[in-house]
Amino acid sequence: MCGRFTQIKSRDDYLDFLLEEAESGIPYDPEPIGRYNVAPGTKVLLLNNRDEAFHLDSVVWSYAPSWWDKSPLINAKVETAATSRMFKPLWNHGRAIVFADGWYEWKKEGDKKQPYYIYRKDRKPLYFAAIGKQPFDVGDEAEGFLIVTAAADQGLVDIHDRKPLVFSPTAAREWMGPETTEAQASELAHDAAVPADEFTWHPVSRAVGNVKNQSPELIRKTDTTSL
Known part of the structure; x- marks a missing residue:
């Protein structure tokens, strides 16, 4: 993942697919978020x-604990994160979800890089696995969250x-469930991802x-020939 995605719909649109109204104590807000180019280092729902x-919570998309002396990280590989x-520690106690509609990737074509937008064929919301430093509503902004990535497959x-x-x-x-063990989270990460054939670009x-x-x-x- 190269580090850009969209968060366009309203938060209610994303929550409607995920939670029953009775169990969501999150205030109603039908206003579209309208972010077509979410970048690292910005706050994300x-x-x-x-x-x-x-x-x-509104949390910074990056992770750099106080002892880290390199550039902030934005992704964590599923193969090694657990x-x-x-x-x-983030995998065990800081699992979360990022709402999205799609994400961007750049592919080298000739001497240039061409961006592509990737999304579900049925246009349903995407729920990115994320890990971060709990609690997300307080603490050092530098210790935000990372999006978990996996190896691409099929097309x-x-x-x-x-x-x-x-x-x-x-x-x-x-x-996200507090009752979900670290081992169960690992099983989900390896067995429950939306398959590649449900996406287009x-x-x-x-x-x-x-x-x-x-x-x-x-x-x-x-049309790439016109770029």
Whole structure:
């Protein structure tokens, strides 16, 4: 995953697919989020389950604990996150979900890189697996969250060798569940991801490369020969 995605719909649209109204104590808000170019280092709505309730917090997409002397990280590989010294505490106690509609990847074509927008064929919301430093509503902003990535498979590998780990609504709920053990979370990560054949993609304008651009035009299919 190269590090850009969209969060376009209203938070109610994402929650409607995920939670029953009676169990969601999150205030009603039908206003579209309208972010067509979500970039690392910005605050992103993050759904998590703590203190026996669901919470939707605005959390920085990056992770750099105080002892880390390199650039902030934005992704964690599913193959190693559950066991690595750095990510294991987050995997065990900081599992969350990021809402999305699709994500961008860049593919080298000739001497240039062409961006593609990837999304579900049925246009349903995406639920990215994430891990971070709990509690998400307080603490050091530098210790935000990371999106969990997995190896791309089937046609998706033609665009990029990594992809965000996308869950179905049922798997997303289990992933966040306080009662879900570390081992069960690992099983979900390896067995419950939405398969590649449920996704499609198309080329988009290179304007997505500029984080200042937030227009709906960014996700519109474009003719690569005209770029």
